[in-house]
Amino acid sequence: MSSTGRFWNVPLRHGQAALLAAFLAAGSLSLRAATPAETERKIDALLAKMTLQEKLGQMSQAVLRDLSDKTKEEIRQGRWGSLFGGGTPAEKAAAQRIAIRESRLGIPLIFGQDVIHGYTTTFPIPLGQSASWDPELVRQAAHIAARESSAGGIQWTFSPMMDIARDPRWGRIAEGFGEDPYVASQMAAAMVRGYQGDSLEAADSIAACAKHYVGYGATEGGRDYNTTWIPENLLRDVFLAPFQAVREAGVATYMSAFNNLNGVPASANEFTLRQVLRDEWKFDGFVVSDYTAIAELIPHGYAADAKSAAQKGIVAGVNMEMVSTTYWDNGKALIEGKQVDPKVVDQAVREILRIKFRLGLFDAKGQFSPAPAAASTADALETAKRLAAESLVLLKNQNRTLPLARSIGKVAVIGPLADSARDQLGTWAMGEPDTVRTPLAALRQALGENRVLFAPGLKNSRDNSHDGFAAAVKAARGADAVLLFLGEEASLSGEASARAYLDLPGAQEALVNEVSQAGKPVIAVVLAGRPLTFHNVAEKVNAILYAWHPGTMGGPAIANAILGDAVPSGKLPVTFPRTVGQVPIYYNHLNTGRPPADSGPEANNKFTSKYLDVSFTPEYPFGYGLSYTHFEYTSLRVSTPGMGLGGSLTISADVANTGAVEADEIVQLYTRQMTASLARPVRELKGFRRVHLKPGEKQSVEFALRGGDLAFHKGSQLVTEPGLFQVWIAPDSAAGTQGQFVVTP
Ligand code: GLC
Numbered sequence: 086m087s088s089t090g091r092f093w094n095v096p097l098r099h100g101q102a103a104l105l106a107a108f109l110a111a112g113s114l115s116l117r118a119a120t121p122a123e124t125e126r127k128i129d130a131l132l133a134k135m136t137l138q139e140k141l142g143q144m145s146q147a148v149l150r151d152l153s154d155k156t157k158e159e160i161r162q163g164r165w166g167s168l169f170g171g172g173t174p175a176e177k178a179a180a181q182r183i184a185i186r187e188s189r190l191g192i193p194l195i196f197g198q199d200v201i202h203g204y205t206t207t208f209p210i211p212l213g214q215s216a217s218w219d220p221e222l223v224r225q226a227a228h229i230a231a232r233e234s235s236a237g238g239i240q241w242t243f244s245p246m247m248d249i250a251r252d253p254r255w256g257r258i259a260e261g262f263g264e265d266p267y268v269a270s271q272m273a274a275a276m277v278r279g280y281q282g283d284s285l286e287a288a289d290s291i292a293a294c295a296k297h298y299v300g301y302g303a304t305e306g307g308r309d310y311n312t313t314w315i316p317e318n319l320l321r322d323v324f325l326a327p328f329q330a331v332r333e334a335g336v337a338t339y340m341s342a343f344n345n346l347n348g349v350p351a352s353a354n355e356f357t358l359r360q361v362l363r364d365e366w367k368f369d370g371f372v373v374s375d376y377t378a379i380a381e382l383i384p385h386g387y388a389a390d391a392k393s394a395a396q397k398g399i400v401a402g403v404n405m406e407m408v409s410t411t412y413w414d415n416g417k418a419l420i421e422g423k424q425v426d427p428k429v430v431d432q433a434v435r436e437i438l439r440i441k442f443r444l445g446l447f448d449a450k451g452q453f454s455p456a457p458a459a460a461s462t463a464d465a466l467e468t469a470k471r472l473a474a475e476s477l478v479l480l481k482n483q484n485r486t487l488p489l490a491r492s493i494g495k496v497a498v499i500g501p502l503a504d505s506a507r508d509q510l511g512t513w514a515m516g517e518p519d520t521v522r523t524p525l526a527a528l529r530q531a532l533g534e535n536r537v538l539f540a541p542g543l544k545n546s547r548d549n550s551h552d553g554f555a556a557a558v559k560a561a562r563g564a565d566a567v568l569l570f571l572g573e574e575a576s577l578s579g580e581a582s583a584r585a586y587l588d589l590p591g592a593q594e595a596l597v598n599e600v601s602q603a604g605k606p607v608i609a610v611v612l613a614g615r616p617l618t619f620h621n622v623a624e625k626v627n628a629i630l631y632a633w634h635p636g637t638m639g640g641p642a643i644a645n646a647i648l649g650d651a652v653p654s655g656k657l658p659v660t661f662p663r664t665v666g667q668v669p670i671y672y673n674h675l676n677t678g679r680p681p682a683d684s685g686p687e688a689n690n691k692f693t694s695k696y697l698d699v700s701f702t703p704e705y706p707f708g709y710g711l712s713y714t715h716f717e718y719t720s721l722r723v724s725t726p727g728m729g730l731g732g733s734l735t736i737s738a739d740v741a742n743t744g745a746v747e748a749d750e751i752v753q754l755y756t757r758q759m760t761a762s763l764a765r766p767v768r769e770l771k772g773f774r775r776v777h778l779k780p781g782e783k784q785s786v787e788f789a790l791r792g793g794d795l796a797f798h799k800g801s802q803l804v805t806e807p808g809l810f811q812v813w814i815a816p817d818s819a820a821g822t823q824g825q826f827v828v829t830p
Contacts, residue, residue: 118286124442128435134190137427139163140434141416143192144399146373146407152176160194161187164413166405166437167241167373169197174455177238185451192438193446195292197373199513200242201260202226204233206461206469206637207516209476210578210614211246211272213633215262215658216710217475218751218773220275226472227279229465232289237457240444241292243340243373245276247327248297251671253659254307256582259512259614259634261302263658264671264707266323267770270330277334285337286445288453295331297342297375299357300324304344307668308583313344318763320346321798323673325357329366337370337440341403343378350385352378353394358402365801371404371436380409391415396424404433461520466638473635473642478655479628479711486606486627488649488713489566496532497560498525499600500570500593501541501548502612508546511634512579512614520637524570524610527640531648538564542600546574547591554599561603568647569597569609569626571619575634578614587618587665594622601625610643616661620704631655649713654749654775656710656817663704666696672707672818673766708753708770708817714744714780718752718822721814727827730792730805737787738814738822742778749777754788755818756795757811763799768818771795786814792828 119127132140143166149156150171159165160183168180177196184194202208208226209217217223227245234242247269250258262269273295282290300320303313315324328339341358342351351357352374362368379398380391388394395411396419406412419425444450461469479487489496502508506521529537542557544550561567571593577584588594601607607626611617614634623629630653632643645651662670681695682688683702695701717740724735740752754772758765772788790812796805807830815821 118284119442124439127442128438131190131192131438132431132434135434137417137420137430139190140430141413142166143434143437144405144412144416144430145410146197146405148408149176149180149196152180156180157183160184163188163190163192165194167195167197170199174238174457178453178455181451181453193441193451195241195441195444195446196239197241197243198234198239199244200230200234200239200291200515201244201246201513202511203230203469203636204237204515205458206230206233206465207510207514208469208636209473209639210259210511210634210636211262212259212614212658213476213635214472215268215272216478216633216655217472218268218656219472219475219775220271222468222472222475223272224275224279225468227276228282228289229468231280231282231291233458233465235289235291236455238453238455239291240446240450241294241338242280243294243296244280245273245293245331246296247273247331248302249324249327250302250659251669252302252304252307253587253615253662254583254585254665254668255302255304256309256512256577256579256584256614258302258659259578262327264660265658265673265770266326268658268773269327273327274330274334277331277336281335281337285443286450288450292337292440292444293331294338294340294373295328295336296340297351298328298339298362298372299342299351300346301342301344301351309581310343313346315347317800318798321801325361332366332368337443339368339370339372341372341374341378343375343381345385350378350382350387352403353382353387353397353401355401363402369436370440371433372402373405374398374403374407376407377409379403379406379411392418395419399425399429399433404436461637469636470638470642473639474645474651476633476635476655477642477646477653478631478657479653480631480705480709481623481626481629482711482713483627485713487608487630487647489647491648494565495536495538495563496528497538497540497564497567497605498528498570499540499542499557499560499567499596501543501545502572502574503539503541503568503570505574508575509612509634509639510636511575512582514575516637522638522640524640524643527644528568528647531644542596543591543593545591546572546577546593549592551592551595554596557596558599558603561600561605564605567600567603567605567607569600569607570612571597571609571622572612573614573617575614578634585665587616587662589617589619589622594619597622597625608647616659618662618664618704620663623704652713652746652748653710654712654751656708656751657705658707660703660707661705663699666699667701667703670703673769675764676767706817706819708815709819710751710817712744712746712748712750714742714746714748716750716778716816717741717743718814718816721812721822721824723812723824723826725826727829728792729829730807733789733791734826735787735789736812736814736824737785739783740776740778740786741783742780745780747777747779749775750816751775752786753815753817753821755813755815755821756790758795758806759809759811761797761806761808763797765797768813770818788814795828
């Protein structure tokens with residue numbers, strides 16, 4: 086039950102309780118949430134009272150750097166609808182009190198923050214969370230982030246980021262869910278449900294923000310903020326898919342992106358912001374621009390000046406301008422000059438106020454007394470450890486090198502990333518490094534200090550000096566196994582962190598060469614915010630565990646996997662190239678007229694789509710990940726050889742655990758339409774399921790498939806076309822047991 090009265094957040098004394106009972110009896114006070122119609126009437130009443138400047142104020146957002154007298158006066162004047170990115174919880178509460186009690190109309194602020202993968206507790210970076218293929222666990226983590234951040238006075242997170250990314254040169258691949266629209270849709274919707282809970286009004290719910298709308302991940306050359314060219318059918322089938330999924334999950338806000346999309350900047354793109362988001366999807370929340378993205382319409386060459394930029398942003402449908410001030414500065418002149426219809430401004434403000442009402446900011450939530458958690462709770466740490474564990478992807482395990490026996494003598498832990506709390510948290514981390522459990526600390530706790538020989542070998546991941554190599558080699562020689570922590574620092578990942586090369590930075594490869602000469606089993610643990618290229622290293626080491634930037638509990642999760650207390654089950658949410666020269670490389674590609682072959686008679690045909698100097702296949706395919714056991718996929722069965730366009734069928738196969746360890750497996754369903762009026766990808770993920778199998782156990786895994794699941798866009802039309810389909814139930818996008826079915830007209 087949620088409160089609606091303003092006095093609800095103070096304890097009622099006996100007399101008040103009697104008074105309250107009288108009000109309730111008279112029906113003049115309700116405990117229920119306002120109905121949509123009641124909310125709209127409240128907005129109508131507010132809009133009727135608001136001046137134009139107050140409306141433009143609601144459409145303006147600034148960074149809360151400090152609660153200076155100037156900021157306080159601006160809040161009193163209704164200068165800002167939202168503040169974000171700074172201020173202590175107490176300063177937020179004070180600012181809110183000023184907005185509600187001292188401004189002319191008492192409209193509350195909405196406080197935003199980049200709570201991207203945790204607040205007090207840091208979970209793996211979203212790309213790592215995606216590798217878990219566990220939407221429910223991702224939802225739980227997001228709910229914890231909402232609980233922690235709302236206690237700190239935050240009501241709105243600029244998350245989930247769901248930009249489909251096929252280019253690991255782009256540093257922001259770390260923030261999203263990888264290359265596949267189905268996985269990204271599942272993960273993004275789960276995060277939205279976690280943040281927003283069952284009701285936005287709940288004290289521990291925060292508004293989510295679907296970003297960056299849209300197409301940002303297709304940035305040319307992997308260079309951040311660069312141009313994107315995405316034909317409409319690809320835009321709808323791939324890049325818009327997760328944004329539509331979160332619309333269906335009830336996301337409260339969107340953030341318009343920096344990139345130019347097909348010639349029109351995404352932050353002034355009426356096609357995506359009006360036709361798709363409003364007219365087709367009926368979205369009724371609000372859109373905030375990315376940081377100064379409205380003012381950036383000028384350097385884009387799309388607006389001649391700030392006034393034109395404001396006009397284009399408002400008319401296109403960006404409700405709120407982040408940081409730049411073109412709306413505030415030029416809104417009045419635009420309306421007086423009849424370049425912007427005042428009704429458009431009213432609608433923009435209505436949609437902002439609607440979310441503020443839904444959040445309960447005009448009621449109890451607006452009068453919060455911040456009580457930020459001093460430290461992570463036990464349940465938060467347990468969830469962080471589980472998600473870090475499920476995000477680990479085992480890429481190689483030669484002769485069952487892993488897990489190490491606990492009885493092993495000594496291990497050498499080598500590499501600066503073995504004990505770098507800040508780097509383990511990854512990009513956009515808000516948690517404090519001192520709360521982080523590093524792999525080195527976890528291994529020392531598990532094995533005892535004297536059995537863990539630590540030698541960083543390098544100062545950091547970019548270090549080119551070999552000065553630390555001798556100590557590293559000495560540690561390797563003195564141990565029974567070597568744990569080599571490789572990868573990239575957090576500072577090389579995230580926004581404005583494009584890399585033209587994907588190799589291990591610094592002298593890491595040289596360090597591997599030196600250490601591997603000690604002749605001991607070498608396990609590489611890679612911490613990174615993107616797929617890296619490390620083919621030579623992969624050839625030299627015995628096992629590889631990809632840990633992404635695993636967050637607060639990354640250390641215990643990694644130590645548990647190494648010592649066999651947990652079995653890796655993660656699967657790659659993104660293709661790993663052999664070399665950056667293959668980029669873009671992704672699994673759901675078209676076949677071309679001259680498909681290359683890596684076996685059979687065509688393998689030597691020069692005149693097919695391949696390279697002279699490297700294989701056309703990836704280092705590791707999308708969906709790939711090993712286990713400490715082995716799973717066998719057999720006997721794919723289709724419930725019926727064919728179905729109509731609107732029909733359905735089931736596909737099943739047997740999955741057996743043929744190894745000696747009980748473990749989870751993420752079973753994947755792929756289809757391929759062999760012929761259509763638009764060439765279709767050679768594989769498309771249509772479902773996945775986590776199964777748990779004991780040694781020797783076999784399970785029939787079944788997926789339902791409807792005609793609509795096979796639909797694709799032709800322009801704005803979503804169509805399912807008849808024809809022959811191949812189907813796989815598989816451990817990854819390059820393998821599996823295969824069958825076929827027909828869709829009939
Ligand atoms: C940044 C990012 C965006 C973030 C915003 C506010 O430039 O592009 O993802 O939410 O600014 O920090």
